[in-house]
Amino acid sequence: MVSTDYINKIGLLLNDKTCPLKQRFRALFTLKNLATSGAIDHIIRCFSDKSALLKHELAYCLGQMKNPYAVPKLIALLEDESEEVIVRHEAAEALSAIGSINSINILKKYCENEIQELAETCQLAVKRLTYLMNGGKEPINVYGSIDPTPSLNENRVDVLRKIFLDDNKSIYERYEAMFALRDLNNENSIQVLCEGLKYGSVLFRHEVAFVLGQLQSPLSVPSLVEVIENNFENEIVRHESIEALGSIGTPACMEVIKRFLHDKDDLVRESCEVALDIYDYENSTEFQYANGLQVISSEQ
Template identity: 55%
Template structure:
């Protein structure tokens, strides 16, 4: 393990917290801090929640959750409780608290499971179910279920079912809990077949914007060109919720084909800041995917240069 000085981490934090920097540079700084981890990195990320960018603050919360460090709980709690924050940011704070998985968070999540912002309420419902699932695990097989092959902390463990049709039916049955539908969603992701990708595409017709946004996020994880038509249609739908379109944009950036780049460029000036900033970041991700660069989160190299 390379020993990184506190001053180097603080310098990355300065890049993240500088609103004059291009959003793509600030994103790379954020993911550099996530990868480094530790108290100083958490402090640098936490300081950025006063920024004007809803997209950036959403990603701050996401990264804090993925770090799974209980030292991030106080700032995530304050963001979830702050009704002045955009629901997109508050939702991600709720999801991050679920990712950290501290059983002491149950009362807080219960408080917001009926929040007036539906995205926040649904997220807290899923996060609560995740805490209960963690508490009820008894076997090593169940433990392994929570380990994502995409090196992510997922909002729900994949289902043990492997039949695409059964998973699709579970996912699309809106009488099921969102947690169970998410479990089906992640199982379809893990199968990675044409049939499972087409089933996931149907998930973009679900009534919940939160659910649709998770489908788009999963397509970004998979980086499979077979999902491009679904993502392209989602980004092009200007009536779609911005949290869904933003995830579709970032997913297209991860897949990084010429077709993806072309559609992202068309929405660089979208009237919704979350969407246009996502397209800017996605184009940077696309450039990285098509370059010989070793690491996307490479800000450490630039601040030490």
């Protein structure tokens, strides 16, 4: 059993604004793996930070931890109009990931919000929670993530492509097709996913980039680089594409990421810093990325 003292040391590191962002990310994922109420308290305390990237990752981790203890804070984030859109979106998605049925009415309030990313996230969350309320089973995937929708029960790439790229379909249906394409994980399905980086809303395109990061296929690199190099693309999509390149983790990917370490968008710039750290970990002898003890000892 992990001691309270250990959790507090990791929590202090996470909340140390003088510490490099990459080390605070490692502390965050250490706390995520612990999943105790004490760990959640430290994560919640960190929402006072100014980094939208860090705050959105805090919300993501709270959702993936699936602990209802975090629900009140996530609701407060969703309702806080002064928070960045990416943070409010992630809070709504986290409520869905936790399976917080009691938050469904609050999520419904934002389903027609003027901020499209927020509205679409809440639409997905309400449908997912309704699915669970009606006896739907929690989908399981090999990536260990809690997805906004289950995968569509279909393995024909041509059929999935029609749904995936159809703007007349609901975002829920398109997500179902997206995750089915991900689960197929072959050359044809990856090519279709890459097409999705040019279609649909900001939320949709950012999720496509996330999925490509999960697949870690070099086939997607040219498409992801094209997104990152497009200064007119939304920073949420560019940030997620940077993280996807970081997950693929080839030396060529890292050279691209280094070019954007001084980008005008904070999300992109900070994502580059974290991606390069993950690459360093992947090419080191470290046992695990979320190793709080090692991070603490390196600071001393």
